[in-house]
Amino acid sequence: MLKGFVHKYGANVDTDAIIPARYLNVSTPDELARHCMEDIDLEFVSKVKPGDIIVATSNFGCGSSREHAPIAIKASGVSAVIADSFARIFFRNAINIGLPLLESPEAVSATETGDELEIDLASGTIRNTTRGLSFSAKPYPEFMSQIIQAGGLIEYTRLKIAGGNTDK
Amino acid sequence: MNLAEKILASHAGLDHVEPGQFINGKVDVILANDITAPIAIREFWKFGLEKVFDPKKIVFVPDHFVPNKDIASAEQAKILREFARAQGVNFFECGQMGVEHVILHEKGLVVPGDLVIGADSHTCTYGALGAFATGMGSTDIASAMATGDIWMKVPPTIKFVFRGKLPKYVSGKDLILHTIGDIGVDGALYAAMEFAGEAIERLSLEGRFTMANMAIEAGAKAGLFYADKKAVSYAKGRSERKPVVFEPDADAVYQQIYEYDVSLLEPQVALPHLPSNVKPVSQVGRVYLDQVVIGSCTNGRFEDLQSAAMVLNGKKVNSNLRCIIIPGSQQVYLEALKAGYIEIFIQAGCAVSTPTCGPCLGGHMGILAAGEKCLATTNRNFVGRMGSPKSEVYLSSPAVAAASAIVGKIVSPADLS
Numbered sequence: 001m002l003k004g005f006v007h008k009y010g011a012n013v014d015t016d017a018i019i020p021a022r023y024l025n026v027s028t029p030d031e032l033a034r035h036c037m038e039d040i041d042l043e044f045v046s047k048v049k050p051g052d053i054i055v056a057t058s059n060f061g062c063g064s065s066r067e068h069a070p071i072a073i074k075a076s077g078v079s080a081v082i083a084d085s086f087a088r089i090f091f092r093n094a095i096n097i098g099l100p101l102l103e104s105p106e107a108v109s110a111t112e113t114g115d116e117l118e119i120d121l122a123s124g125t126i127r128n129t130t131r132g133l134s135f136s137a138k139p140y141p142e143f144m145s146q147i148i149q150a151g152g153l154i155e156y157t158r159l160k161i162a163g164g165n166t167d168k
Numbered sequence: 169m170n171l172a173e174k175i176l177a178s179h180a181g182l183d184h185v186e187p188g189q190f191i192n193g194k195v196d197v198i199l200a201n202d203i204t205a206p207i208a209i210r211e212f213w214k215f216g217l218e219k220v221f222d223p224k225k226i227v228f229v230p231d232h233f234v235p236n237k238d239i240a241s242a243e244q245a246k247i248l249r250e251f252a253r254a255q256g257v258n259f260f261e262c263g264q265m266g267v268e269h270v271i272l273h274e275k276g277l278v279v280p281g282d283l284v285i286g287a288d289s290h291t292c293t294y295g296a297l298g299a300f301a302t303g304m305g306s307t308d309i310a311s312a313m314a315t316g317d318i319w320m321k322v323p324p325t326i327k328f329v330f331r332g333k334l335p336k337y338v339s340g341k342d343l344i345l346h347t348i349g350d351i352g353v354d355g356a357l358y359a360a361m362e363f364a365g366e367a368i369e370r371l372s373l374e375g376r377f378t379m380a381n382m383a384i385e386a387g388a389k390a391g392l393f394y395a396d397k398k399a400v401s402y403a404k405g406r407s408e409r410k411p412v413v414f415e416p417d418a419d420a421v422y423q424q425i426y427e428y429d430v431s432l433l434e435p436q437v438a439l440p441h442l443p444s445n446v447k448p449v450s451q452v453g454r455v456y457l458d459q460v461v462i463g464s465c466t467n468g469r470f471e472d473l474q475s476a477a478m479v480l481n482g483k484k485v486n487s488n489l490r491c492i493i494i495p496g497s498q499q500v501y502l503e504a505l506k507a508g509y510i511e512i513f514i515q516a517g518c519a520v521s522t523p524t525c526g527p528c529l530g531g532h533m534g535i536l537a538a539g540e541k542c543l544a545t546t547n548r549n550f551v552g553r554m555g556s557p558k559s560e561v562y563l564s565s566p567a568v569a570a571a572s573a574i575v576g577k578i579v580s581p582a583d584l585s
Contacts, residue, residue, distance in 0.1 A: 039552040
């Protein structure tokens, strides 16, 4: 069960906003986390607490393929991102490194900054305990669930290399 | 099947694929750069393997922070260099290289029919050659370097048909900006874009590279063109590998079809802070500029420099701004030099740089201060993209950028005469 307070943003939060390219001359998670969300929310880094949840409207993570973006979010302590929709590469990168993403426009529209959320990843249930509301996120495609169950793409591929049966 | 489905089916060893289907595809080219490769290498070692699956299919291009701007970026480039030497993967060093999405096809590493994955979102550029090319992150690249294949979901395809003859000064950049302006930055989210029509058939390959390059700015997984004679002969002259031409079936299924008549289209400009915030140049209003950048993986090819040189020939850059011109590769630089364009640029008062992606992503070589405005031929104008979060980036073709550099504000080249 994931639990934390909400930091809410709007549409098209791009990878330059999540981690500006001027900091990409390094790739250590802790250093990247120090600048997470800097260009749209200078205070995010000082406000964010372990377990917190980012909520945004459509097309979260658009732009660059830089995996530094989900890495920075995860390293800053954020436990999950909920949005109306995610940009394709960001979605893939986040799943690959084990940052949970949930699509639920209903949960997004009923949630504001400061609300407390509880997320049950197995069932995709999102509970807004501040407002007493409950939502269901769109389930992961079967194939992606396999990657998540394996513990991320590296573990999934390790199984494949070892000849393990990764297909259903 | 449409173009994307045909290429993906072929690489997955299947007769037929459908949108939404998960496949495992054998990749022909795996690309990473100085920002994304260090993480890919770090993840690759976690497999416990000693060697990559096939070094000939892997390409590393340090191009974002090169020539290295500081110690940290030099350390990043060193990680690529050492891995590439030890593993024997393709590596393009500063001085013989260029912007990744300018040199891969220039050097014949990508041919029509390929499946290309790259840890850079603009990997979709190679769709201009009839390859299925898409951007991913470093962990995906690490996995592919180990196994030679990659999982993918077959995307639905949206078709864009461009009819009519392109007016003077209207280029591939204007077509793609107009399209993104029409459908929005998530207009093709999770989908492939397939470009067709008589305007596309007449368009140069360089114009097609520009269009495919920006497919990601509409959220697309790939931007695809049928590999016609122009594309095939381009590839044949550069690669020993045989091009494979896939053609969409007459009864191919598309999620949606957009049709545009381009015969009255004006040059287009994307205003801050989204590539979809597009207006015809005549409706942009008075925007005085502090900087103009002509280059990048979007518009740093020979035809782009030619287009800028035609406008700048015999003119001077406005004294209120600086104009930075960056050839996309050493080859482009040399050809522009031989054609006399570099002299035109220097006589006009432009700064001409060795190939780099530096300014496009606010890395180095053209960073903006707070309050400054830049017109660039690059692909993104997000907040803080080229420097200060309080600066503004506008996007256009090289011809519009060059004309605006002369006047000092955003104008059409047609306004100069």
